[in-house]
Amino acid sequence: MGVAALRLTGAVKTYGAKAVLDGLDLDVQPRERLAVLGPSGTGKSTLLRVLAGLEPLDSGRLACTEITATVFQQPLLLPWLTVRDNVALGGRFRGNRARFKQEWVAHLLELFGLGPLAGAFPDQLSGGQAQRVAVARALAIRPSVLLLDEPFSALDPATRRDLQRWLREAVGSLGLTVVIVTHDVDEALFLATSIAALDGSGRIARRWHTEPPADHDELAGHALRQELLDAYRSQLGSAPAATP
Secondary structure (H helix, E strand, C coil), rough: CCCCEEEEEEEEEEEEEEEEEEEEEECCCCCCCCEEEEECCHHHHHHHHHHHCCCCCEEEEEEECCCCEEECCCCCCCCCCCCCHEEEEEEECCCHHHCCHHEEEEEHHHHCCHHHHHCCCCCCCCHHHHHHHHHHHHHHHCEEEEEEEECCCCCHHHHHHHHHHHHHHHHHHCEEEEEECCCCHHHHHHCCCEEEEEEECCCCCEEEEECCCCCCCHHHHCCCHHHHHHHHHHHHHHCCCCCC
């Protein structure tokens, strides 16, 4: 096993008297697709924000050998910019300029099927289109690690399935390492090569390595699905009511 793309060691993060992360250890290997699964209140989003460098740890250590980018639940597109300019936004920041090229933006627009929409504004986009723009914007700075916080949770089921398929193909073709937070067992199984379960204890309760199915129609018969559903139901009984 080589050098981890992301590594958390003894991570502790508290809010008031509650330890959301309590000595959590986590390794994510290059090109691994990790789904962090658990009900609301188990600290999934906190863990992702720590991995993104958006939340400082109270103790413990985050080691990151790669450039990371984050996609949130809402697209957060700038309404006065076109699709092309939203995707190219990262190039305005000094820290990204050395690895930013307009040719890459054009490539991403075509790769993600956004070419015909390049001149459109966010209020002209569907929810699925807007979220594709958000992912393209994150990838425009050429990260090696993509972090996603339930990016499809607000979409209708059909659009969600289409975007899951699209995301898996896109990150595979680009050779990215992925960490996605979700409370959806089927989404975790479809997207991930490994799954980590949080149960509100502040640590990873269990981790599985898995082979994603070829298509959504095969999820019902996936060998790991019932085990994950059972684990999820047990987490619902032990998770706190709310966690940041």
